[in-house]
Amino acid sequence: MSQLTRRSALGITASAVAGLGLAGTAYAATSSAPAHGVVPAAGDEHSGHMGGMDHTGHSAPAPFDEVYQGRRIQxxxxxxxxxxxxxxxxxxxxxxxxxxxxxxxxxxISVVNHYETFATPRAVARAAVVELQGATLVPLA
Incomplete structure (x- = not known):
């Protein structure tokens, strides 16, 4: 019979913690609160339309072009x-x-924040700017 080793106990604990973390993320993504505490900036939404959606078919998010924390996001x-x-x-x-x-x-989602979901591409871009902390974005090969 095999005995419980310190390594296997740590592995089981890490797996349980990771599972709880994923469950919490899934719960947060389905709650009615704004995604990850992101509050829409002025101009993101206007009355009568879904937040930031384009007028043509209401399927694609509207274009944006702004400077956020010193970085130009488009x-x-x-x-x-x-x-x-x-x-x-x-x-x-x-x-x-x-x-x-x-x-x-x-x-x-983006490659920078692959395990976080956001309501709009603008929110994804802003989160990526925060995560990059001034580093240059390196394109995918």
Whole structure:
């Protein structure tokens, strides 16, 4: 018979903690509160329309172009091309592409914040700027 070793006990504990963390993230993503405490900035929403959605079909988020924490972030819908399978939206930080994807539930993720979901591409871009802490975004190969 095998005995419980310190290594296996630590592994079991780490797995349990990771599972609880994922469960908490899933719960937070389904709650009615804004995603990860992100409060929409002025101009993100206007009455009569879903937050930040475009007027054409209400399916694609509206384009944005702003300076956030000293970094220029831009986002706009794309027409087909290589980005069509990523939600049809392109996001750039200081002119360099931030790879974003739209999840089946309508939330967005990026390569910088791959395990966090956000309500809009603008929120994804802002979170990436915070996470980069001034570092240059390196495009995917």
């Amino acid at each position: 986002g706009a819908p794309t027409q087909g091309g290589e980005h069509a399978h990523h939600g049809g939206y392109s996001v750039q930080i200081d002119g360099k592409e931030l790879h974003v994807m739209r999840n089946a539930d309508g939330t967005w």
